Amino acid sequence: GLCRQNKIAEATNLFSEMKEIGLFPSVRTYSALIHGLSLDGQFEMATKLIHQMCDCGLRPNVVTYTGIVTGFCKVGRVEEAKKLVDTMKERGLHPNEFTYSILIDGLCLKGRLEDAVCVLRQMEDEGIINNIVAYNTMIRGFCKVGDMEVADKLLKEICCKGCMPDVITYNILIDGYCKVGNCNDAKKLLCGMEKHGLKPNAITYNTLMDGLCRIGDIESMVSLLEEMVQRGVRLDAFTYSILLGGMCRVGRLHDIKNLIHRMQENEIEPD
């Protein structure tokens, strides 16, 4: 909990206190702290804790190592992440669905899409075929470089394999199409997801409205906003920011004032 609030120091203190009063931290406790330290870039400390665990007779498991892998990937140190995964394997620990999606994300962030695909295939070869997060991560990688053809191919591929796309899959693809200026295909995906029984959420609408706003289609943006409200999807701070951007672009100052007023009525603080 403390780690999630970026209070690593407090977490570390609490951890020391625990030991002083004679409590033995469990593998989970260690893993939580190791994850927090890794995200904070404190890899030496994290490694030290791994050793400490072993000294206490505790066996670090896949989650423990994956915590450090996450830290490396987030700061672009993918090679070290891969090396750690190899170490894990040597110690008889098999990477799981989390490990794979994290590694794929790390490679995508570095622009190493081909390598990421290799890891994805390796994951499938290991028999993990229902990891929607890994597929979403991979699809996002291609979307971010504007390669919508491959992204779409992956969507079709996972459908064939019986791994059901979720709302996030569609949100990622909608954003991809919007960012290359192809709002038409983005709109088609919105219909497509509903056909598959998935409910668009605020992020879906925000993403598409932003795309429409970027190509200057304010009218479509407004009708989408109406649809969003009608269907009871709550507007959030992102929604307002996107709408305000659109209104500024076309100089509708009066509408902007209205929006800010409505925002406060709906108890959303302008950020």
Next chain:
RNA sequence: AAAAUCUGGAAU
């Protein structure tokens, strides 16, 4: 669940 994926602006 002790760990993974989606949207704006500003800042850097």
